[in-house]
Amino acid sequence: MDLTRPTFYITTPIYYPNDFLHIGHSYTTVAADALARYKRMRGFDVMYLTGTDEHGLKIQQRAEQAGQDVHEFLDGIIAWIKDLWAKLDISYDDFIRTTEERHTRVVEALFERLIDQGDIYLSDYEGWYCTPCESFWSERELVDGKCPDCGREVQFVREESYFFRMSKYVDRLLAFYDAHPDFIQPESRKNEMINNFIKPGLKDLCVSRTSFDWGIHVRRDPKHVVYVWLDALTNYITAIGYGSDDPQMQAKFERYWPADVHFVGKEIVRFHVIYWPIILMALGLPLPKKVYGHGFLMMRDGKMSKSKGNVIDPKLLIARYGSDAIRYFLLREIPFGQDGVFTPESLVQRLNYDLANDLGNLVHRSAAMMHRFVGGAVPASSAFGPLERDLAALCEQTVAEVEQHMDDMQFSLALGSIWSLIGRANKYIDEAAPWALNKAGERERLQTVMYTIAEAIRYASVLVAPFLPRTAEQIWAQYSVEPEQTTWESLRRFGTGAAGRAVAQRDPLFPRLDVEAELEALGALANKGRAPSSGTTAAEPNQPGPSQSAPVAAAKPAAQNATGLTPSGGPPEVGGKPRIGIDVFDQVELRVGQVELAERVPGADKLLRLMVNLGAETRQIVSGIAQHFQPEALVGQKVIVVTNLKPVKLRGVESNGMILAASHEGTLKLATVPPEMPNGAIVK
RNA sequence: GGCGGCGUAGCUCAGUUGGUCAGAGCACACGGUUCAUACCCGUGGCGUCAGUGGUUCGAAUCCACUCGCCGCCA
Incomplete structure (x- = not known):
């Protein structure tokens, strides 16, 4: 770690590895990765944390079903997950597993401390339990006295549990919201939290269970297992050294905490903006600066499920299109914070129009012209004319726009700005018409134009680097861009890129896809992978209260009538149409x-x-x-x-x-x- | 049922505090170009800005109501 630089600590949820992850999990992680890469380019000492939430009944059962020891089962899935992140070029700095000693030991200790402080107390949990769903329900949630999920009988259970005294901290929490209006993003979530959970009176949170064994045991009362949130949320501090005996780790914690932003799916916003701050208050720690609840990635025909046949394994997508293409689609297509729909059409269109036609073709056609007109190297420029100044201004302006959008965590808008620049660069080529200059023998002007094109490409390549790291590297290699010309700071002034760099002619960065063939292939891809059927987030599914929904949820079945070709019936009714000859x-x-x-x-x-x-x-x-x-x-x-x-x-x-x-x-x-x-x- | 939000071109959506705000991308039509992955560039049509009433010199933009949709909670 570099002590002279400001820090930026960003986290994803820790995923629940009871099954393989799907493209919805990839979405959160890719978004966090783009921000992490961007912040690194801006000179921050970034700590990007992701990981897995490995305790709970579901994991225990899955391991049993698989006939495996729990650790064995988990290691297999974790290896798969890490391989997925590697394939997606996720540049995390640490990966925490809640079964690691650095986490369990600290959770044990802080649980004891919170009991001693009086923040955690022993009481009884009462509720209705649906055995098949493994879900607890309150009296009011029941429908006709039955499980609201499956409609089956429920049993009344009473279980000794430890509770966290949340109510004690409500005033301080509200004061914190007031003092930090940007804490919850998007803002619309804030009202929901306040109106639904805080105003009606915040209930104490059940933080232990005795009904299963796979978890962190309470030291003084080992029949209790620490339940979900106290275990899961604290990963954000244990991973960076909170409660460690090692002075170096302690220093690390001091350096990075509080987190700059927690990225979470909208279904767990509540736990991150209410319970987590209160837990931190109880521990006397500063609160994170921001919690960003992003939307779900949905499928057009509903929730991803194996029975529907619409589950797509992210690894198969990456294998077919490349990680940059998938990253681009996720970040460009879906405004961060809103839900988005994944469709094969939209994927193929994004890849063809934006990546192949616009960016790929810009890089490719320019390289060809460098060879045909100016000997395969970026020539030196003489004085810029109006066209060049115009493009230069847009390049510099685009940098500012991207910076603004990244501050707002609006990845789709940032990419939109960059693609405006790419479009303008393509237009510039048409306007400046190097081929005409070449024919006319206007060497000096031709060289200026070719230099300007190379410089615009350099701008695009650097701007795109946080989102499409491989593509950026490829462009830099193809255009021999020196490392110091690939930094964010090198974008401050247009025209500082060096001349004389050799340009190689390579295959296009992105192939143009045959739409029909891809739609067919994507259809076939669905359900072939070992993708999961249930959601996995920092939440465990069997906690009291409504079960967690998966990050990939159902899209509303849109009324989609085939236009133009109706089910080939006759006229609506006999005599309904005029007679014809x-x-x-x-x-x-x-x-x-x-x-x-x-x-x-x-x-x-x-x-x-x-x-x-x-x-x-x-x-x-x-x-x-x-x-x-x-x-x-x-x-x-x-x-x-x-x-x-x-x-x-x-x-x-x-x-x-x-x-x-x-x-x-x-x-x-x-x-x-x-x-x-x-x-x-x-x-x- | 409670709280909040949304309804703008065929589709996805931008539209700060009311006065070139009627827009962008995709789709569609036509034209140009040839350096390039049949790519790129230009031009064009399309919208009673959900509906009704109101405030105002003036409203997509404010208010009320109606209809439709969504989110969170119950």
Whole structure:
């Protein structure tokens, strides 16, 4: 650690490793990573912490199911998680596991201290327990006296428990909110916290259990296991040396605490802005500066679940597209703080438009011109003209914008600013037209233009580095950018980049993807991975009260009607349309076809993609009949196809025709012809 | 049921304290260009800014109510 630099301590939730992580967890961790990398570039001594919350009944049971010792089970998952973070280029400085001695010993000690102080007291926990759900419910939460989740019988349980006297600190907590209006982000969460939990009277928190064994035992009363939050939240201080005997670790704690920001999913905001500050008050420690509750990453067709077949293993995505592409999508597509929806279409579009077309092509076309026009190296510039000054101003302005957005933790906006610059650079090339200068033999002007392009690319590469670390490195290597020209400070003045640097011609940074092929592949990717089916956060799912929702939650099933191609029924009712002459009808070409391939269009619940053999050709047709037919059942079927319809795109898939079907009161049957009719035969 | 929020172009959304605020990106149409990954650049249409009433010289922007949607809690 460098004592001369200001510190920046950032954390993710510690994830619950009862299963493999999914792309929702990756989202939090990638966001924290981008901020950590940015702060490092800005000269901060960054401490970026992530880790795992390894205690609790669920873990115990999962290990038993797997026939493994708990430690063995955990080590396997933790190795998988660390491998995921490595694949995503997560630059964490420490990874804490709550089963580590540096954590358990301190939690034991502070539990004792809090009892001695009177902040923790022994009492009885009473509630209703649903055995299958492993959930506790209060009297009011029950629905008709039954479990509100599953509707089954619940049992009244009374269990001796330790409680944390939260109520004692409420006034101080409210005063803290007042003094630190930015503590809770986004701000809308603050009202929810105050109105729902504090105003009605903050209840004391149950902090121990006797019903399971896998956890940190209370020293003076070992039948009790420290329950969830006191164990999980304190990772933020134990990891950096709180309560350590080692003077070096103590110094580390003094240096980094309080944390600058805790990134958390919105479902655990409450624990981080109410219980955690109060625990810290009880320990006499300063409070973190900010808690940022970000939104969920959702799937279009609902919550990720194996039964729905929409779970995507982040490692498979990374393997297919690269970590930078996934990082870019997550940070650009979803405004931090809001929910976002992951769809194969949006992923492929972001990668094609933003990465391949804009950034990738800028870097690629510029390198080609360096070779064609100026000998493969960045030339020296002479005086800038208006075009150059304009671009230079935007470059410098973009730096300021990105800094502002990063201060606000608005990653999508920061990337938006950077991409405006990239767009402007592409436009500059068109305006300055180096190829025309080359033809006209205007060497000096050509060199200035090529220098300016290289400098703009250097700006883009440095700005993009916190988000797309690999891409930045690749650009620097390709354009031979010296390390001192890749620093944030090197962006203060446009035109300080060195001339004479060799430029290599490389393959494009990002391949242009074939949309259809990718949608198909992404559909196939779903559910293939060993992705989890339940949420994992710093919360354990079996605590009293409503069970925790997963960071990946259900998107509202949007009303998605296929436009343009309705389930190929006839008119809404007989006589519902005006009469036409044979000449009008004759404009419609109908032919016999045979379905060769049928599959669902990923993300669309009504659409099937069909390949239909029409004799002379095989056509792709998208039809809104998925709710009536299993794809397999259609293969081989003879159908009647409208062959002269204009092509349309449905869910991004081109449909080149329409098949006929009859519908009546919710049922739908294909219009067909006997199998002996050859494909391509005219129907009239 | 309580508290809070939202409803702006086909889609996703920006729009500080009311007066070039009717915008951006994607999609769509047309045109240009050729250095480049059929890429890039330009131009264009589209919106009664959910509805109704009110305050005001003037409201997407303030107030009231209605409808619809969402979040947290119960």
